[in-house]
Amino acid sequence: xxxxxxxxLAVLAAPAVAQEVTTARLDNGMEVVVIEDHRAPxxxxxxxxxxxxxxxxxxxxxxxxxxxxxxxxxxxxxESGEFSRVVAENGGSDNAFxxxxxxxxxxxxxxxxxxxMMEMEADRMNDLRLTPEDIExxxxxxLEERASRVESEPGSIAQEQMRAALFLNHRYGQPVxxxxxxxxALDMDDVLGTYDLWYSPNNAILVVAGDVExxxxxxxxxxxxxxxxxxxxxxxxxxxxxxxxxxxxxxxxEDPRVAQPYLVRSYIAPARDPGEQQEAAALLYLAEILGGxxxxxxxxxxxxxxxxxxxxxxxxxxxxxxxxxxxxxxxxPRPGVSLEEAEAAMEAxxxxxxxxxxxxxxxxxxRTQFRAAETYALDNVEGLANRYGAGLATGLSVEDIQAxxxxxxxxxxxxxxxxxxDVLDERSSVTLFVSAPAEAAADAAEPAAEPAVAxxxxxxxxxxxx
Amino acid sequence: xxxxxxxxLAVLAAPAVAQEVTTARLDNGMEVVVIEDHRAPxxxxxxxxxxxxxxxxxxxxxxxxxxxxxxxxxxxxxESGEFSRVVAENGGSDNAFxxxxxxxxxxxxxxxxxxxMMEMEADRMNDLRLTPEDIExxxxxxLEERASRVESEPGSIAQEQMRAALFLNHRYGQPVxxxxxxxxALDMDDVLGTYDLWYSPNNAILVVAGDVExxxxxxxxxxxxxxxxxxxxxxxxxxxxxxxxxxxxxxxxEDPRVAQPYLVRSYIAPARDPGEQQEAAALLYLAEILGGxxxxxxxxxxxxxxxxxxxxxxxxxxxxxxxxxxxxxxxxPRPGVSLEEAEAAMEAxxxxxxxxxxxxxxxxxxRTQFRAAETYALDNVEGLANRYGAGLATGLSVEDIQAxxxxxxxxxxxxxxxxxxDVLDERSSVTLFVSAPAEAAADAAEPAAEPAVAxxxxxxxxxxxx
Numbered sequence: 001x002x003x004x005x006x007x008x009l010a011v012l013a014a015p016a017v018a019q020e021v022t023t024a025r026l027d028n029g030m031e032v033v034v035i036e037d038h039r040a041p042x043x044x045x046x047x048x049x050x051x052x053x054x055x056x057x058x059x060x061x062x063x064x065x066x067x068x069x070x071x072x073x074x075x076x077x078x079e080s081g082e083f084s085r086v087v088a089e090n091g092g093s094d095n096a097f098x099x100x101x102x103x104x105x106x107x108x109x110x111x112x113x114x115x116x117m118m119e120m121e122a123d124r125m126n127d128l129r130l131t132p133e134d135i136e137x138x139x140x141x142x143l144e145e146r147a148s149r150v151e152s153e154p155g156s157i158a159q160e161q162m163r164a165a166l167f168l169n170h171r172y173g174q175p176v177x178x179x180x181x182x183x184x185a186l187d188m189d190d191v192l193g194t195y196d197l198w199y200s201p202n203n204a205i206l207v208v209a210g211d212v213e214x215x216x217x218x219x220x221x222x223x224x225x226x227x228x229x230x231x232x233x234x235x236x237x238x239x240x241x242x243x244x245x246x247x248x249x250x251x252x253x254e255d256p257r258v259a260q261p262y263l264v265r266s267y268i269a270p271a272r273d274p275g276e277q278q279e280a281a282a283l284l285y286l287a288e289i290l291g292g293x294x295x296x297x298x299x300x301x302x303x304x305x306x307x308x309x310x311x312x313x314x315x316x317x318x319x320x321x322x323x324x325x326x327x328x329x330x331x332x333p334r335p336g337v338s339l340e341e342a343e344a345a346m347e348a349x350x351x352x353x354x355x356x357x358x359x360x361x362x363x364x365x366x367r368t369q370f371r372a373a374e375t376y377a378l379d380n381v382e383g384l385a386n387r388y389g390a391g392l393a394t395g396l397s398v399e400d401i402q403a404x405x406x407x408x409x410x411x412x413x414x415x416x417x418x419x420x421x422d423v424l425d426e427r428s429s430v431t432l433f434v435s436a437p438a439e440a441a442a443d444a445a446e447p448a449a450e451p452a453v454a455x456x457x458x459x460x461x462x463x464x465x466x
Numbered sequence: 467x468x469x470x471x472x473x474x475l476a477v478l479a480a481p482a483v484a485q486e487v488t489t490a491r492l493d494n495g496m497e498v499v500v501i502e503d504h505r506a507p508x509x510x511x512x513x514x515x516x517x518x519x520x521x522x523x524x525x526x527x528x529x530x531x532x533x534x535x536x537x538x539x540x541x542x543x544x545e546s547g548e549f550s551r552v553v554a555e556n557g558g559s560d561n562a563f564x565x566x567x568x569x570x571x572x573x574x575x576x577x578x579x580x581x582x583m584m585e586m587e588a589d590r591m592n593d594l595r596l597t598p599e600d601i602e603x604x605x606x607x608x609l610e611e612r613a614s615r616v617e618s619e620p621g622s623i624a625q626e627q628m629r630a631a632l633f634l635n636h637r638y639g640q641p642v643x644x645x646x647x648x649x650x651a652l653d654m655d656d657v658l659g660t661y662d663l664w665y666s667p668n669n670a671i672l673v674v675a676g677d678v679e680x681x682x683x684x685x686x687x688x689x690x691x692x693x694x695x696x697x698x699x700x701x702x703x704x705x706x707x708x709x710x711x712x713x714x715x716x717x718x719x720e721d722p723r724v725a726q727p728y729l730v731r732s733y734i735a736p737a738r739d740p741g742e743q744q745e746a747a748a749l750l751y752l753a754e755i756l757g758g759x760x761x762x763x764x765x766x767x768x769x770x771x772x773x774x775x776x777x778x779x780x781x782x783x784x785x786x787x788x789x790x791x792x793x794x795x796x797x798x799p800r801p802g803v804s805l806e807e808a809e810a811a812m813e814a815x816x817x818x819x820x821x822x823x824x825x826x827x828x829x830x831x832x833r834t835q836f837r838a839a840e841t842y843a844l845d846n847v848e849g850l851a852n853r854y855g856a857g858l859a860t861g862l863s864v865e866d867i868q869a870x871x872x873x874x875x876x877x878x879x880x881x882x883x884x885x886x887x888d889v890l891d892e893r894s895s896v897t898l899f900v901s902a903p904a905e906a907a908a909d910a911a912e913p914a915a916e917p918a919v920a921x922x923x924x925x926x927x928x929x930x931x932x
Contacts, residue, residue, distance in 0.1 A: 058706045
């Protein structure tokens with residue numbers, strides 16, 4: 001074992017973080033984050049690649065996700081399927097996910113199996129051995145996945161159409177899973193192009209959390225990952241950025257399978273950026289204030305309790321993105337209320353909010369909720385590991401991630417209103433109407449047997465859970 | 467001079483074409499089209515490259531057009547600006563244009579100056595010598611062009627936003643001139659990337675029209691262009707194609723500079739495809755029937771003469787595209803009629819047309835107009851040269867181009883209705899509203915001093931005239 005580069009090894013502990021977080025960087029550029037939590041003899045092992053669907057070349061949408069699937073095929077040391085079988089045989093569980101900005105692989109195992117996980121994960125970082133049959137069979141799998149997750153779900157289809165209209169230029173407008181016609185044409189060259197370019201230690205973040213010792217983890221990482229050469233041709237992540245958005249857009253999706261009409265308005269919004277997370281923090285408050293689960297949210301109060309407009313409403317914001325994020329508001333009208341009427345009521349409620357400002361008591365309640373949530377988050381070592389992985393993969397530093405709870409606590413009413421005025425500009429939004437076609441709606445005028453379900457509060461959540 | 471490859475030299479004359487058209491292909495792959503017209507001692511010399519803004523890599527929108535500008539800079543034989551100066555000194559005129567699918571350079575000169583044109587055009591196909599100063603100064607020129615042609619024109623801004631919403635995946639959604647923030651970053655590498663990849667004889671079409679002899683033109687082409695080596699790495703033109711469009715979109719653009727509100731609905735439509743031009747021909751009829759300049763068009767009749775809804779209306783279709791084309795309808799409401807009301811009236815008129823079908827007398831009038839237009843077109847040798855250049859650059863064959871007048875004459879009422887039912891599907895459309903903001907509109911309630919102008923009949927015309 002080589003000596004660790006001592007200067008690169010640092011123990012960082014922000015005031016609100018109970019767990020000790022240790023970071024290092026291997027000589028080949030791989031970042032290492034170790035989060036100690038000795039309450040249970042378990043370890044979470046994750047490798048995050050700084051590449052996702054928004055890094056794909058044109059015309060091959062879905063290739064990042066396709067490759068994620070193929071990473072469970074054979075390597076020079078493992079048979080196809082052996083990876084997951086070994087994890088299971090060792091009492092662990094494993095999974096992987098792809099998003100716009102990253103692709104991640106993770107296992108949860110007994111802490112003494114960490115070395116085995118690293119050995120296998122390092123193997124498939126560099127030594128994947130795909131066959132033409134792998135491509136053919138797994139392509140069918142991802143097409144099935146698209147059929148079941150998107151094409152069978154009117155809300156997913158509508159969401160896909162909405163994002164394509166929201167982003168004028170950025171590849172965030174293309175679905176992570178891919179457009180079917182492009183997925184059907186994905187071939188070995190497309191897959192290896194992504195693998196050879198982006199799957200390298202200098203583009204990867206190792207996150208290990210649980211009952212582990214940082215020095216030992218870093219030594220183990222040196223042994224397994226440190227021997228993989230850096231990719232000298234690793235490209236910069238330069239994506240097409242949005243031009244000024246100057247025209248409000250609307251998308252109308254009709255599908256006979258829609259039992260309950262609803263509308264979503266999605267705005268382009270700033271993401272958490274390195275050293276600049278204040279507006280993102282304020283937008284999280286704004287989402288809670290407008291459409292949080294509390295009965296005191298602006299939309300619930302105005303559209304459900306003070307007027308019989310909506311069955312449900314919500315607002316959502318996720319600031320974890322390398323480029324732009326989105327802020328969404330959704331309303332599910334009561335039977336007999338049209339989407340147009342619901343939209344007008346939603347706009348009136350937002351306009352009133354912009355004029356009247358934040359209710360100080362509501363703001364403090366939310367601040368307290370966030371403080372509690374951040375405290376509880378420290379107990380969830382896997383969630384914490386996800387935070388570091390997703391944060392680092394979207395351009396934040398460890399310091400940014402650790403500063404977040406404090407930044408969240410420091411948000412003022414003025415910050416919220418400034419963020420609201422900045423983001424709630426219809427010109428940089430899409431309004432989506434989802435309903436059954438008129439004929440189908442007439443058929444469905446009888447009370448629905450199943451209860452109406454309001455759309456998720458975060459209408460723009462990414463494919464993968466975080 | 468080498469012997470011409472006799473098998474590749476063919477004289478093609480379709481029945482309706484009075485001019486003799488001769489085609490050949492040089493050994494290096496360059497296509498040659500010669501159109502004889504001996505009525506005046508003039509020649510038009512054009513080189514068309516099969517590359518346009520839709521072939522650009524992501525993030526460098528505008529580079530195809532930028533390169534077009536830079537082709538007037540120095541080569542190893544010519545000083546910067548010398549090209550156009552020499553053309554002018556020889557009594558000619560020259561120009562160039564960039565579109566989604568092609569970039570073209572043309573000169574009109576006395577026929578005995580053709581050799582000089584070829585010498586200079588061949589020189590800049592291969593021997594451009596750009597300096598960093600060229601990049602800096604010409605970038606300012608294209609930014610100024612964007613400022614004057616797009617940013618100073620509310621209708622152009624709106625059109626740009628509309629196209630970005632119309633195309634979900636295809637690069638046709640990006641403006642030919644480029645997004646400003648990407649234009650500002652265009653550099654020498656971006657420009658040379660396009661030049662080295664696409665500006666090659668095997669990606670070029672030479673069109674010479676006028677008082678010339680085909681054998682002599684082809685010999686001259688061999689001498690000047692035939693010596694340039696083919697680009698072995700010329701890529702296929704594979705672009706991102708559209709997924710199924712399943713949700714109607716709307717774009718609302720408000721700008722205080724808009725004196726007269728109007729609306730445009732733009733649909734994705736089939737283009738003229740090799741061997742399959744019938745639907746495109748039918749769509750040209752449909753555009754005339756719905757919104758042609760005649761007072762008998764459906765929209766003029768229903769919205770202007772039978773009801774006081776519109777000041778003007780129009781419909782447009784241009785089928786010359788490598789991938790999808792667009793079909794557009796526009797309505798300019800009378801003062802006092804809202805855009806919503808005008809849209810409802812437009813939809814009612816189109817619905818009525820779809821139910822009632824084509825008026826046979828109107829169809830025959832349009833057929834006669836097209837026959838006349840096609841006959842007159844033969845007199846315009848420059849227009850004819852454009853047809854061949856644009857047609858070949860968008861994937862048509864010479865035979866397709868020559869078959870077009872007959873295909874156009876053979877369109878039936880059933881063809882028109884089938885095309886209408888195929889294309890006029892709101893789910894694959896964007897509806898654009900352009901108006902001044904409400905406050906500005908109130909200010910403008912006084913009768914406008916200048917006469918209201920209806921938007922162009924072809925709302926989706928490309929940047930360059932053809």
